[in-house]
Amino acid sequence: MRKALAILVFVFLTATSWAQTTDQPQTTEQSALVKELLERLDRMEKRIAELESRGGTAPAEAAPGPAKLDATTAEAMVHDHEGTVVAGDQTYPKLTIRGFADVQFGVQNLNNGAGSRSGFQTGQFILHFSSPLSQKIKYFGEISISQIPQGIFLNLERSIIRYDYNDSFKLSFGQFHAPTSYYNTAYHHGGWLQTTIARPAPIDFFTGPLPQHVLGMSAEGNIPSGSAGLGYMVGIGNGALGFGGGDVNNNRSFFGEFYARPRAVSNLQVGGSVWTDKRTRNGRDFRQLITGVHIVLKGETPEIIAEVSNTHHTDVLSGRVWNSPMAFVQVAYRLPFNERKWKPYYLFEYINTPSTDPIFGLREQMGSTMGVRYDISDFAAFKAEYRNQKKLITDPRLHGLFLQTTFTF
């Protein structure tokens, strides 16, 4: 087992250092060459314009300025990041598909008397669709395909149609990510986008207590506020059990998120969220109120994501209440050398739910994750992390080592 693990670590390190040694000089040389070619292109275009104006071949009104374009020519001249021709802005719908996938190897319960478990695992295979239907109507969809012991699990994660009035009012209908946590809406199934391999415990896909999807409608936009950079999202939905139509009761959930992106501090976002719902367990109704705050520094030198939330459950009949605080802090830093490909990180997570909580049950989770991300290209990365977690006070500590390659395509 240890031998296999050592081999994997060796392969990981070799692959990263190989990529580093082969890519770097080539990239620098290619960049210089492309830069020179672009400059030559600029000079040639300038020269052609001069010659055309001297020869009188260009239209009189276009001679001193840019040649006028029709829509077709404009379409042919514009490209997106992937180098494919982008259809003109007048062509609708215009479907774009992007995928996310990953493969990982994990070893759990290291140094545990009960014995360790290890193995390879494919993560979720995600396809994300986006398509403008008109200048102000947009569609977004997302499906996930997961391998589970019973077979293949196909799930519709998001399906949103959005009508833009202006920057301050955009109305969406469909199934979207619940704004109970910044992390939940910012990364969700885009594993390549997030710094760590695993999501923070409060919003873990399988065991996270916070609601992650909601089916309903929402309004969002910027709040005219000058340098404060305020924004909002408010909505109504079926409730926490978003998949397949929604909650089992006839009550709607209400939710809202407010944030500030002050212009004075680049990449800073500070915000808070509220979620209300009625949950039903064993024929009894409980009011749910989730409040949360987040502070995020999105730049990578450093990158900080800190979130704290409290879930308040109230028994509708007896009035008995339960409070469940949860929090996590993730700190990362993009190192300046080696073309800024390395990003070490640390994640601390905490959940404390009372044993009698009727919805969550007992959870006393506390854990730390330390790791490093290496971006082998602009669209693929290796991650390696060590996790040290405790699910309950009485449980033994879990130690795990995880390696992952994750990418977008």
Add this chain to the structure above:
Amino acid sequence: MMTRARIALLVIFCGCLGVGLIGRQPMAVQAQSKQMDVAVVVHPDTPVDNLTLAEVRQVFKGERQYWNKQMPVVIIVRAPVAREREVVLRTIFQMNDAQFKQYWVAKIFRAETTSAPKIVYSNTVANQLVAAVPGAIAFIDAREVKPGVKVISVDGMTPGSAKYPLR
């Protein structure tokens, strides 16, 4: 007859000359290192004449997507390694090229927009597109701005001003 010392001096001289020639930058690269102001240009019908640097940042980062309710913002950027792109990534986005690409993938994934900025390979094409597409905004070497587009001032300053921020 040359002494060994003279031969050594000749070898050192030739070596220095060689190093100097090899290390000499091509003309284009030398010209590039000169200060260049990058003009922010928009379609002539765009209802703005001046933006603060923070507002320019907001527009180029896709946080402001409409000039008014009828006119969406169309962002046009130069392809990688163009000098104008380097200036804008450094001063407006405060990102490197990889971060810039990741930023737009994330933005589309979060359903905030359906497409990344349009890419062009020369200032001439950027000029033509901005002149042709209502709502378009791009950044162009100030010396190559053509009639048919509107240059907007940034923090009240136009390219060529002593404290112009995009250079």
